[in-house]
Amino acid sequence: MDGILAIDQGTTSTKGIIFTTTGEIITTSRAPLHQIYPEDGWVEQDPNEIISSVLSVMTDCYKRSKEQGIRITSVGITNQRETTIIWDKTTGFPIYNAIVWQDRRTAKLIQSLKNQNLEDTIKSKTGLMLDPYFSASKITWILDNVPNARNLVKQNKLMFGTVDTYLIWQLTEGEVHATDVTNASRTSLFNLTTLTWDDDLLEIYNIPKNILPNIKKCTDHYGDISKTFVGESFPIYGVAGDQQAALVGQSCFQEGQVKSTYGTGCFALVNTGSKILHSKNNLITTISYQLQDTLAYGLEGSIFIAGASSDWLLDNLEVINNHSEIEQICRSTPDDHNVYMVPAFTGLGAPWWQPNARAAIYGLTRQTTKNEVVRAAIESVAYQTNDLITAMAKDGVDLSVMRVDGGMVSNHWFLQFLSNITRLQIQKPANLESTSLGAAMLSGLGNDTISSVDAIAGNWRSSFQTDITMHIKERDKLTHRWIQGVKATIAYHSD
Numbered sequence: 001m002d003g004i005l006a007i008d009q010g011t012t013s014t015k016g017i018i019f020t021t022t023g024e025i026i027t028t029s030r031a032p033l034h035q036i037y038p039e040d041g042w043v044e045q046d047p048n049e050i051i052s053s054v055l056s057v058m059t060d061c062y063k064r065s066k067e068q069g070i071r072i073t074s075v076g077i078t079n080q081r082e083t084t085i086i087w088d089k090t091t092g093f094p095i096y097n098a099i100v101w102q103d104r105r106t107a108k109l110i111q112s113l114k115n116q117n118l119e120d121t122i123k124s125k126t127g128l129m130l131d132p133y134f135s136a137s138k139i140t141w142i143l144d145n146v147p148n149a150r151n152l153v154k155q156n157k158l159m160f161g162t163v164d165t166y167l168i169w170q171l172t173e174g175e176v177h178a179t180d181v182t183n184a185s186r187t188s189l190f191n192l193t194t195l196t197w198d199d200d201l202l203e204i205y206n207i208p209k210n211i212l213p214n215i216k217k218c219t220d221h222y223g224d225i226s227k228t229f230v231g232e233s234f235p236i237y238g239v240a241g242d243q244q245a246a247l248v249g250q251s252c253f254q255e256g257q258v259k260s261t262y263g264t265g266c267f268a269l270v271n272t273g274s275k276i277l278h279s280k281n282n283l284i285t286t287i288s289y290q291l292q293d294t295l296a297y298g299l300e301g302s303i304f305i306a307g308a309s310s311d312w313l314l315d316n317l318e319v320i321n322n323h324s325e326i327e328q329i330c331r332s333t334p335d336d337h338n339v340y341m342v343p344a345f346t347g348l349g350a351p352w353w354q355p356n357a358r359a360a361i362y363g364l365t366r367q368t369t370k371n372e373v374v375r376a377a378i379e380s381v382a383y384q385t386n387d388l389i390t391a392m393a394k395d396g397v398d399l400s401v402m403r404v405d406g407g408m409v410s411n412h413w414f415l416q417f418l419s420n421i422t423r424l425q426i427q428k429p430a431n432l433e434s435t436s437l438g439a440a441m442l443s444g445l446g447n448d449t450i451s452s453v454d455a456i457a458g459n460w461r462s463s464f465q466t467d468i469t470m471h472i473k474e475r476d477k478l479t480h481r482w483i484q485g486v487k488a489t490i491a492y493h494s495d
Helices: 047-068 107-115 118-127 135-147 149-154 162-170 198-203 244-248 306-316 324-332 370-394 412-422 436-446 455-459 472-490
Strands: 002-007 013-019 025-032 071-079 084-088 159-162 178-179 214-216 221-225 234-241 258-262 266-273 282-289 293-301 338-342 361-362 401-405 425-429 462-465
Touching: 002 047, 002 162, 002 221, 002 338, 002 436, 013 047, 013 198, 025 047, 047 071, 071 162, 071 244, 071 436, 084 135, 084 162, 107 118, 107 135, 107 324, 118 198, 118 266, 135 149, 135 159, 135 244, 149 361, 159 178, 162 178, 162 234, 178 234, 234 244, 234 436, 244 258, 244 282, 244 293, 258 370, 258 436, 266 282, 266 370, 293 306, 293 455, 306 324, 306 370, 324 370, 324 412, 338 370, 370 412, 370 472, 412 425, 412 455, 412 472, 425 436, 436 455
Parallel strands: 002 071, 071 234, 178 214, 258 401, 401 425
Antiparallel strands: 002 013, 013 025, 084 159, 221 234, 258 266, 266 293, 282 293, 338 361, 425 462
16 A cells, blocks of 8 residues: 655654555654743754654654555655744754744844835735734844854855755765745745745845755655665655645635644634735735645644643643643633633734733633633633634635644534634544645655645545634624723733
8 A cells, every 4th residue: 555654743742644645544643742842932942853753753653654564655744834944055054053043133123124214015924914923033143143154155055945945954974954824924034926036125124145045846856765764765845834735735726724733732724715815814825725726825823822821721820730631611711701712822913913912811800710721711712713804804705614733623612612603614634734734745746656636635624623602792792892901902912
């Protein structure tokens, strides 16, 4: 039997999954990944740990494939986006830790660019907000703060990459320095119209062009994995950022189809087809995917804290013993608890874009227990999603159904509350590994082991879906109080 290996390099773990060409899972492997918090708002990872985790799951999947008689025909890669790595191409060693997408250290640099009235220029070219979230300011920070970095650039010794690029370079043993259009579109250096690196943007951020990777389509060939690692070489076809890969995995190939992924953060991405739709409501315009004969754009809303709130409840606040008990706590907590949590641990993403905001809890009384706080944390994810859906509607995107995936969707209470707040039918897929599946499907399309997107869409199945059960007046009351909490949080941190 033939199989496609998907490498899914995420924020908190790396997964390797071998799929059949029709999307069934053959075998899986997972390796945890640590985060480093040097200062408030700073988030880093060790690039060596990232590549080690990838080699671990790849080796594990390869061994299992040999035991089961599976032939790996190609490898697809998907990754946490925006996370920034710069390395010395002569040694292969990073000159600094990976700066993770959640990191907010460049807020002052971003504000200085806003003060120069550059936001409209940047947004018109990239579709992105001017925010520390994206890669460009992270690159600038590394080049300006790592000793001798600028001199190494002049000597043509440094390379930049988002995680996909770094993995490809390492796995091909330095043969290929490339990224795909979806990851490139998250750097704030990529022109959405020309599909190239933009010289004006490079000048704004003071970034030299010689450190940037080549840009390819999602289904292109990205070189071959060296035999050094498992004794056999495999072609890399299919590369996309995690949210775009999930869009493919959820078979959202039609204009107006939307998926929302609930992992560390939450990311709602709607396919807008062949047209660039510039948001007037603080959403991101991005690339959904580029196949050999199709380019699809998208509108995205990015929430920095979703499942990470559950981690905070477990690891920091210590009010739960494990993640699995959250659903029962939510079900047993009265609906009229009146506690609201704004989880701005690393700022607020779309549609607010407030990097300096920090988390707050409202409505606490002497009667409040830990259960109300737990439920408020989970409810906050639905409220934040509704902010995104509302912005999409204002931009002219009419939605009735949303496909969901990620760790949080195992909580069916959350999915029902999400449906009630967003006023959308929520569909949970039978295959919950949407991101990895998308990488595998792109790889199959590139390597011609999968015939078409229609073949992919024909295999998609729902395992759970909702109907709206909350009265609109009750929903409006809840969302009104949420907005009050967000505005109060922003005001508190406005100085």
